[in-house]
Amino acid sequence: MPRWPQRNINKDSVIDISSRKDRKSN
Numbered sequence: 326m327p328r329w330p331q332r333n334i335n336k337d338s339v340i341d342i343s344s345r346k347d348r349k350s351n
């Protein structure tokens with residue numbers, strides 16, 4: 326899991342990471 330800056334961590338970021346994981350999984 327990449328280390329995201331705290332200020333970059335937000336709902337959008339979490340959703341983006343989740344989307345990326347989903348894409349990789351799929």
